Structure formats: structure tokens, C-alpha cells
Amino acid sequence: MSDTQSRLEIVKKIAVEIAGPNADKVDRESRFPTEAIEALKKAKLMSALVPVAGGGMGVGMIELAAMCETLGQHCASAAMVFAMHQIQVACIVRHAMHQPFYQGYVRELLEKQNLIASVTSEVGVGGEMRTSICGVERQGDRFTLVKDASTISYGAQADDLLVTARRAPDAPPNDQVAVLVRKADYTLEQKGAWDTLGMRGTCSPPFKMSSKGVVDQIMTVPFSDVASHTMVPFSHVLWASCWLGIATSAVSRARAFVRAQARQKPGAMPPTALRLAEAAAMLQAMRTNVRDVQNECEELMKSDEGTQSLSSIGFSLKMNNLKVTCSQQVTQIVQHALLICGIMGYKNDSPYAVGRHLRDGHSAALMVGNDRIYGTNASMLLVLKDD
Amino acid sequence: MSEEIRSILKQHARLSVDVATIADDADLYQAGMTSHASVNVMLALEGQFDIEFPDRMLKRGVFESISAIRAAVEELTQGR
Numbered sequence: 002m003s004d005t006q007s008r009l010e011i012v013k014k015i016a017v018e019i020a021g022p023n024a025d026k027v028d029r030e031s032r033f034p035t036e037a038i039e040a041l042k043k044a045k046l047m048s049a050l051v052p053v054a055g056g057g058m059g060v061g062m063i064e065l066a067a068m069c070e071t072l073g074q075h076c077a078s079a080a081m082v083f084a085m086h087q088i089q090v091a092c093i094v095r096h097a098m099h100q101p102f103y104q105g106y107v108r109e110l111l112e113k114q115n116l117i118a119s120v121t122s123e124v125g126v127g128g129e130m131r132t133s134i135c136g137v138e139r140q141g142d143r144f145t146l147v148k149d150a151s152t153i154s155y156g157a158q159a160d161d162l163l164v165t166a167r168r169a170p171d172a173p174p175n176d177q178v179a180v181l182v183r184k185a186d187y188t189l190e191q192k193g194a195w196d197t198l199g200m201r202g203t204c205s206p207p208f209k210m211s212s213k214g215v216v217d218q219i220m221t222v223p224f225s226d227v228a229s230h231t232m233v234p235f236s237h238v239l240w241a242s243c244w245l246g247i248a249t250s251a252v253s254r255a256r257a258f259v260r261a262q263a264r265q266k267p268g269a270m271p272p273t274a275l276r277l278a279e280a281a282a283m284l285q286a287m288r289t290n291v292r293d294v295q296n297e298c299e300e301l302m303k304s305d306e307g308t309q310s311l312s313s314i315g316f317s318l319k320m321n322n323l324k325v326t327c328s329q330q331v332t333q334i335v336q337h338a339l340l341i342c343g344i345m346g347y348k349n350d351s352p353y354a355v356g357r358h359l360r361d362g363h364s365a366a367l368m369v370g371n372d373r374i375y376g377t378n379a380s381m382l383l384v385l386k387d388d
Numbered sequence: 389m390s391e392e393i394r395s396i397l398k399q400h401a402r403l404s405v406d407v408a409t410i411a412d413d414a415d416l417y418q419a420g421m422t423s424h425a426s427v428n429v430m431l432a433l434e435g436q437f438d439i440e441f442p443d444r445m446l447k448r449g450v451f452e453s454i455s456a457i458r459a460a461v462e463e464l465t466q467g468r
Binding site for chain 1: 399400427428429431432434435440
């Protein structure tokens, strides 16, 4: 068995035996999926992306996507927390390993399996990740940074935070840096609740974050490069993989339902079977969509030239299209599963329940709003010449 | 169990001969069972014995004869 296979077996075991059995409780109580994340930490998977040369597993995007999909089949909140953490790790290992502070941090990550949350959102910027209001205030070799974040997923449960801010308070809004701040050096003041339709276990309320640290914690590579070369591609592929897990699980419940119907009356095709055939085709289209972009990303990331082309207009469009199409596909597929399972899908206590799937799936179009992405694509299409 | 299997075959296998005259090891496909009919046989077996045939067992040989079916059902109900 290859390393990849055995790691995926471990993730599957965690998904089936730990994340899945706790998923309803996590959803109902809107609480963090502690058990699943603890199990992933125990399996040392929080540092999966750290290259083998640096003492890690050297897992790539494709394998990570498969892990997210597997977790997503059993608990979408746990899958999304895992995905968001890995996106932060990817930014660090791909852009900051020349900085002694980050070399030390990654060594600690390998050992302690710290959970890293992202603080990109900010009150007042209207969801635009590439703009900040707050700025890093330097005094000698120290800094302070205060950010009014409109949402920090698992902020209260995280060990460390990766925060975006202007390079300095007087820098332009898009001259941003990423800064890792440590648990002992920040405080979070919760400014609201997280009582949502779905993805309830991600625990993502607004917080006012106040932090301090040494300037070595500021990434030297501009955030614009970190975002286009790593954060955006990893986000779109890993999020889409979580959603693919949700859709896969809904279709598998629908399949079980149709088979049970068929068994009751062999020879008579259940009326739901055609809709199942349709859902299976939709799922395949969604899966192909994710696989295509993740394969291309992983290939491009292998070379410097390829990495540069990740920020090309053509590839940006492609990734944005992955996000908007998958976020629509997931709810359409789950909706189909609901129609197939009928009242048994609507009931939360049934083995064919897909209510949580539907509620979790609806987050997909909103986390970075699809209309915002379509707007970006619209302007890129004005200048793209790919014929 | 063979009787239950025979009763399912009688209802769903659409054999060209009376199932009662068939030996346990006789080839059901030669006796006229189509692959479409074998799907219904499988569904009826799943319903009757409360089992699910995994993908690895969805092949011709598993439904070829009464004894082959019995062996498969026994494997799936083992340990109950």
C-alpha cells in the first residue's frame, strides 16, 4: 500500500468512525467538531503539506483534496475546518520557508499540530479579500495589529492566526502582508453569534482581534503573490472538494433509498430511479470539474513558470468558474437527492436524511459570494483573448 | 434456504423450464435467465435476506446456479 493510500485509509477511518457519528450533534449544537479535529491532529495530518525534506509528509493538493472530500461525506463542518487550516499551511510552506521564524514555526507545527485560522475578512471592505483597512504598526522590531474581522472561522478554537493587513497604516489598501500571530500574543473579542443555516460546526462569528509580535512574523512575500499563487487555488480546490463530499454523500443516500424501493418490488422500476440516474450524471460532472482543476493546479505548481501562470487571467477564470459551478452543483445534486428520498430525506432522524447536506451546501455560493466572483470574471472576460 | 431461493427464482428469473425440475448446480442462464431477470433476482434476494450484494459480487458467476446463489447469501449473512 502506498503512503497516499494508507493516509487516505486513515482519513476515511476518522471520517466514518469519528466525524460522521458526531456530525448531527455538531450541527444541532453549532459546536466545533472537536473529536474529528483531535483525531486528525493525532494522525499528524495538520502538517500533511510540509515537504518530506522538511520532515513532513509532502502531501500535494490532489491528495489533500481527496482527504477533504472523504471528510465532507461524513461531516462537512469538520471537512471545511480541515480545508481552511490546510490553506493557511500551504501559504506558509510555499511562501515563507526562507524566513527563520517560519522555519521554527513549521518545526513546531510538525510536533504540536497547531490549528491555524484565517483572518482575511474585515468589517468595511465588503468581502474583498485583497483589500485591508487595518495596517501593521511597527515599533522597532515589534508590531501591533488590530483587526475588526467580520468572521473568523473556528477563531475561538484555533491555536494561531494568519492575518492579512496593510503593510503599514498609511499604505494603500491593496498593499497587504500576511502575518502569523501566536495564541499567547492575541486576544479575540467576540462581536456576534454564529447561529446559521448550515456549516454550523465551523463556528465563524465576528471577532475584534488585537495582536502583537516581532516583525519576523510578517511574511516578506507580498500577500498579492501569496493569494494568487497559493491561497486562491488551494481555497477553490479544497472548498470544492468538501462540497463534492456533501454531494457524494447525498447521492449515496439516494441510491440506498432507491435500492430499498427496488427490493420491495423487483421487476418494477421505482419511479425515483430515473431521477437517481440524473443525479449520478450531475455528480460525475461535478467530480470531473474538481479533478480537472486540481490536476492542472498540481502540475503548474511543480515549476516556477507554472506557478506564475496560476495568476494568469485564463487560469484565474478557470478557478473562479470551478467555484461558482461547484457551489451551484452541490445544492442542485442534494436537491435531487431530497426529491428522490422524499419525506424520508426531509426527516432529520431518517437514514436517508439530507437536510444537513442541503443546509451545508447552501453555504457554498456565499463563502466569497458568487455574484462577486461573476463580477470579477466579467471584467476579466473583457480583456481575455484566448483564441 | 434453497427453497427460499427457488421461490424467488420462480417469481423473478423467468426461466424457460419449471424451477422445481432444476438441479442445484444447473446453469440458470442456460435455463433462460436473462441478465435483466438476474437483476430482479438479486433485488429479491436482498429484500428476502436483508442483505446487500457488494460491487465485487455483482458478476455473472454469483447468480449462475442455485448453489452459487446460496454460497453468496451464506457469505453475506455469516455471523448473524
